[in-house]
Amino acid sequence: RGKRAFIAGVADDQGFGWAIAKALASAGAEILVGTWVPALNIFESSLRRGKFDESRKLANGSLLEIAKVYPLDAVFDTLDDVPEDIKNNKRYAGSSKWTVQEVAESVKNDFGSIDILVHSLANGPEVTKPLLETSRKGYLAALSASSYSYISLLKYFAPIMNPGSSAVSLTYLASEKIIPGYGGGMSSAKAALESDTRVLAFEAGRKYGIRVNSISAGPLGSRAAKAIGFIEKMIDYSAANAPLQKELSADEVGNAAAFLSSPLASAITGSVIYVDNGLNAMGLAV
Ligand code: NAI
Numbered sequence: 001r002g003k004r005a006f007i008a009g010v011a012d013d014q015g016f017g018w019a020i021a022k023a024l025a026s027a028g029a030e031i032l033v034g035t036w037v038p039a040l041n042i043f044e045s046s047l048r049r050g051k052f053d054e055s056r057k058l059a060n061g062s063l064l065e066i067a068k069v070y071p072l073d074a075v076f077d078t079l080d081d082v083p084e085d086i087k088n089n090k091r092y093a094g095s096s097k098w099t100v101q102e103v104a105e106s107v108k109n110d111f112g113s114i115d116i117l118v119h120s121l122a123n124g125p126e127v128t129k130p131l132l133e134t135s136r137k138g139y140l141a142a143l144s145a146s147s148y149s150y151i152s153l154l155k156y157f158a159p160i161m162n163p164g165s166s167a168v169s170l171t172y173l174a175s176e177k178i179i180p181g182y183g184g185g186m187s188s189a190k191a192a193l194e195s196d197t198r199v200l201a202f203e204a205g206r207k208y209g210i211r212v213n214s215i216s217a218g219p220l221g222s223r224a225a226k227a228i229g230f231i232e233k234m235i236d237y238s239a240a241n242a243p244l245q246k247e248l249s250a251d252e253v254g255n256a257a258a259f260l261s262s263p264l265a266s267a268i269t270g271s272v273i274y275v276d277n278g279l280n281a282m283g284l285a286v
Contacts, residue, residue, distance in 0.1 A: 015220070022254055034103055071095040077156075100156050
């Protein structure tokens with residue numbers, strides 16, 4: 001039978017999550033997505049109204065089908081963790097079962113198991129602030145949404161992942177090199193995500209036979225990236241200075257994610273793979 005993928009972090013057709021969904025669908029996988037609760041209504045209505053139909057087109061001419069969209073907030077692990085103000089918040093009250101544990105349970109009830117888990121989400125409320133000016137609360141929020149969320153997803157989904165399954169997340173060069181402007185503790189969050197990729201590869205590999213990797217992607221003008229404020233500059237910088245002087249397309253990251261999620265990558269785990277036109281390898285811009 002074909003593989004089934006759960007992709008956390010799809011709320012429009014502009015980001016990496018959407019491109020990964022398309023690449024996996026093109027390779028024959030069934031697609032489930034987890035969409036951030038506050039973005040759910042607009043994503044679902046846009047899908048319904050055909051706003052994404054142009055970008056739903058796959059290489060073979062068919063349209064991307066999403067078997068089910070699950071509301072998700074990956075900063076909450078279980079219902080007990082949800083504070084009253086969120087429970088009663090107008091944007092959350094219309095949905096239910098959106099904590100990580102509940103989503104994994106719903107996927108289990110609806111489909112039984114998955115083979116591919118994708119973490120394509122991040123959030124840093126103080127991302128525009130330098131690290132020196134970042135509050136403790138903002139720093140911990142960045143780590144909670146962008147790093148711990150991967151641990152949590154794997155924790156609750158691993159038991160319903162078939163042996164040989166794969167988990168992939170998205171990271172960024174700012175984890176290891178200074179990228180001025182990528183603030184709020186987001187650089188720290190990506191460093192944690194990459195370190196956790198190694199430890200989780202060991203633990204989930206031994207316990208479940210699951211591979212765990214991360215893709216370090218080059219700059220893309222997604223919704224999340226535009227919120228940081230200097231994405232156009234980063235795209236221009238990469239095109240000027242990377243070994244491959246072209247703009248990165250989200251599909252290139254989608255294809256790499258499909259490879260990592262496939263049996264072609266059956267011995268690759270605990271790795272951070274660069275999909276960035278080679279920018280990471282430059283020591284001096286020329
Ligand atoms: P995006 O805006 O398409 O994706 C981020 C998603 O995270 C959004 O759909 C948002 O709704 C969701 N999200 C935020 N908080 C959430 C929460 N608590 N629970 C569930 N979902 C939540 O933007 P993009 O850029 O495609 O981001 C995907 C991943 O790629 C992120 O990890 C990002 O850091 C990473 N990345 C992005 C780069 C870029 O230049 N755009 C470069 C390298 C990595």
